[in-house]
Amino acid sequence: MEIISFEKAFMTVINSAFSTGTERVSFTDSLNRVLAEDISSDIDIPPFNKATVDGFACRKSDLGIELDIIETIAAGNWPEKKISENQCSRIMTGAAVPEGADIVFMVEDSMILPSGKVRYTGTFSRENISIRGEDIKNGDSVLKPGKLIRPQDIAVMASVGCTKVIVSKMPRVAVISSGDELVEPDDKPGISQIRNTNAYQLMAQIQRAGARGKYLGIARDDEEATYNIVKRAISECDLVLITGGVSMGDFDFVPSVLERAGVRILFSRVNVQPGKPTTFGIHPEALVFGLPGNPVSSFIQFELLVRPLISKMMGNQFTPVTIPLPMKDSFSRKSADRQAWIPVIITKDGLISPIEYHGSAHISALALADGIIALPVGKKTIEKGELIGVRPI
Numbered sequence: 001m002e003i004i005s006f007e008k009a010f011m012t013v014i015n016s017a018f019s020t021g022t023e024r025v026s027f028t029d030s031l032n033r034v035l036a037e038d039i040s041s042d043i044d045i046p047p048f049n050k051a052t053v054d055g056f057a058c059r060k061s062d063l064g065i066e067l068d069i070i071e072t073i074a075a076g077n078w079p080e081k082k083i084s085e086n087q088c089s090r091i092m093t094g095a096a097v098p099e100g101a102d103i104v105f106m107v108e109d110s111m112i113l114p115s116g117k118v119r120y121t122g123t124f125s126r127e128n129i130s131i132r133g134e135d136i137k138n139g140d141s142v143l144k145p146g147k148l149i150r151p152q153d154i155a156v157m158a159s160v161g162c163t164k165v166i167v168s169k170m171p172r173v174a175v176i177s178s179g180d181e182l183v184e185p186d187d188k189p190g191i192s193q194i195r196n197t198n199a200y201q202l203m204a205q206i207q208r209a210g211a212r213g214k215y216l217g218i219a220r221d222d223e224e225a226t227y228n229i230v231k232r233a234i235s236e237c238d239l240v241l242i243t244g245g246v247s248m249g250d251f252d253f254v255p256s257v258l259e260r261a262g263v264r265i266l267f268s269r270v271n272v273q274p275g276k277p278t279t280f281g282i283h284p285e286a287l288v289f290g291l292p293g294n295p296v297s298s299f300i301q302f303e304l305l306v307r308p309l310i311s312k313m314m315g316n317q318f319t320p321v322t323i324p325l326p327m328k329d330s331f332s333r334k335s336a337d338r339q340a341w342i343p344v345i346i347t348k349d350g351l352i353s354p355i356e357y358h359g360s361a362h363i364s365a366l367a368l369a370d371g372i373i374a375l376p377v378g379k380k381t382i383e384k385g386e387l388i389g390v391r392p393i
C-alpha cells in the first residue's frame with residue numbers, strides 16, 4: 001500500500017468519525033465531557049441590582065453631604081427602606097441595592113461622624129452596582145453544544161440551575177499490545193524481554209482525551225491469538241488501538257489479522273517520523289488503529305491522529321494549541337523527506353531546545369519533553385532564533 005502524507009492520513013481519520021451518542025449526567029460529573037445541548041438561563045444574573053463592595057448606598061447627588069444611616073442590608077436580605085434625599089443604607093457586598101440609591105460608596109471612602117451620620121470622603125469613580133441581568137439575561141444561551149466542559153463551565157451550569165446535562169458518550173477505546181518480548185510492568189523482564197509501556201501510556205492518553213479505555217492484554221506474536229483478541233476488541237469497543245506488529249518483520253501479523261477480522265485498511269504507511277507504519281482501517285462496528293510498537297512513535301501518533309478523532313466523535317473540535325517560540329540553537333536533520341516531530345524542552349528563558357533523543361524507543365526523553373515541534377517535508381534546518389510552534393504534550 002502506498003505511503004500517504006500526514007495531511008491525507010489526518011483527513012482520512014477525521015472523515016471516518018462516527019458519533020457515539022449522548023447521555024444525561026449530573027453536572028458535577030460533567031468535567032472533561034463534551035456538552036451535547038444548548039444551555040440557557042432561567043433567571044437574570046445578577047437577579048437584582050447588587051452591591052459589589054461593602055459600603056453605603058445613596059443617591060449620587062448626595063455624595064457631598066452628611067447622610068443619615070436608615071438601615072443595614074446584609075447579603076441575602078431584601079432592603080426594607082427606600083433611599084430618599086440625605087439618606088443612605090449600610091450595605092454589604094452581594095446585597096440588593098435599595099430603591100432610590102444609584103451608588104454604593106466604599107467603607108474605605110467613608111467617615112462616621114460623632115452625630116452618627118456618615119460622610120463620603122472619596123473622589124467619585126464608579127457606582128459599585130452590578131445591574132440586574134448585566135451578566136446573563138433570562139433565556140440567554142450560556143453554553144453551546146460541542147464545548148469541552150471545564151470547571152468554569154460547571155460554575156455557569158450551577159448559576160443557571162442546570163444540574164443535569166446532556167453530554168456525548170465517551171467512546172470506548174480498546175487497547176491491545178502485541179509482542180512475544182513483552183512482560184507487564186509488575187514483572188522483571190527476562191534476558192530478551194522488555195516491559196509493556198505502550199498499553200499504559202495509551203490508557204493514560206485515552207483518559208486525557210476524555211474517552212474510556214479498556215485494556216485487553218498482550219497479544220502474543222501468533223496469528224490466531226491476535227485475531228481472537230482483535231475480534232473481541234471490535235465487538236466490545238468503538239475504537240481499537242493495537243500497538244506493535246505493524247512493521248515489516250516476520251511476526252508483524254497485525255495488518256493481515258485486521259483484514260481477516262473484516263477491517264478495511266485505509267492506510268498503512270504515513271510519511272511522518274516517528275510513526276511511519278501507522279495503520280488505520282474501518283469496520284462496521286469500530287475504527288481500528290495499528291500503532292507503531294515503539295513507545296515514542298505510538299505516543300506521537302496517538303496525539304496527532306487518535307486524539308483529534310476521539311474529540312470529533314464526541315462532537316468537539318480538538319484544536320491543539322501551539323506556542324510560537326524562538327529556537328535556542330540551530331537544528332538540522334539528515335533527510336527532509338518526511339514530516340518530523342521532535343520532542344523539545346522550553347528553557348526558563350522561553351527558548352526551544354530539542355532534547356537528546358536516541359530514536360523512537362527513548363521513552364525517558366519524551367518524559368523530559370515539554371512539547372513537540374514539527375518540521376514539514378522539505379525543511380532540514382531550523383535556525384537559531386527562528387520562531388517555531390511548540391505543541392505542549
Ligand code: AMP
Binds near residue numbers: 177243247249
Ligand atoms: P513491532 O512494531 O512489533 O516491530 O515493535 C517495534 C519495537 O517496539 C520493538 O522494539 C518492540 O519491542 C517495541 N514494542 C512493541 N510493543 C511495545 C510495547 N507495548 N511497549 C514497549 N515497547 C514495545
Ligand code: MG
Binds near residue numbers: 245
Ligand atoms: Mg512486535
